[in-house]
Amino acid sequence: MIFKWKDRFNTGIDEIDKQHKRLFEIGAELYDLASLDDSSDHYDEIVGLINHLKEYTKYHFDYEELCMHKVNYRDIESHKIEHQRFIDKLNETEAKDIDLNQKQVVLDMIDFIINWVSGHIVGTDFKYKDLLIEKLGK
Ligand SMILES: [Fe+2]
Numbered sequence: 001m002i003f004k005w006k007d008r009f010n011t012g013i014d015e016i017d018k019q020h021k022r023l024f025e026i027g028a029e030l031y032d033l034a035s036l037d038d039s040s041d042h043y044d045e046i047v048g049l050i051n052h053l054k055e056y057t058k059y060h061f062d063y064e065e066l067c068m069h070k071v072n073y074r075d076i077e078s079h080k081i082e083h084q085r086f087i088d089k090l091n092e093t094e095a096k097d098i099d100l101n102q103k104q105v106v107l108d109m110i111d112f113i114i115n116w117v118s119g120h121i122v123g124t125d126f127k128y129k130d131l132l133i134e135k136l137g138k
């Protein structure tokens with residue numbers, strides 16, 4: 001299962017780790033739904049889950065950015081740009097694309113999400129973790 005959480009993604013900050021895990025869970029739900037081979041149309045459910053994923057991603061980014069503000073993290077602007085680019089990319093997946101080629105669009109999207117989220121956690125979120133733990137605790 002590509003959406004399996006790995007210990008190496010842990011920042012050590014409880015709330016952030018909880019939110020990251022939730023993103024993986026929503027991704028896994030989406031993957032399971034897109035992988036169903038029962039010939040029925042899951043269009044509405046898939047669109048609903050994608051919207052849920054977008055909303056939760058936004059919620060997580062807002063939370064993270066607030067934490068970075070609180071501790072005067074110096075790389076906050078470049079971090080926010082990475083977040084915004086990801087949101088823009090998610091928004092590119094319009095409902096009409098899903099309707100035309102449902103399975104492939106969703107699987108491609110999941111592939112993109114897992115790569116982005118895991119890369120962003122380890123490569124970018126990790127840069128604030130020591131400062132956050134020092135100033136705000138775990
Ligand atoms: Fe994050």
Ligand SMILES: [Fe+2]
Nearest residue numbers: 064120124125
């Ligand atoms: Fe982040």
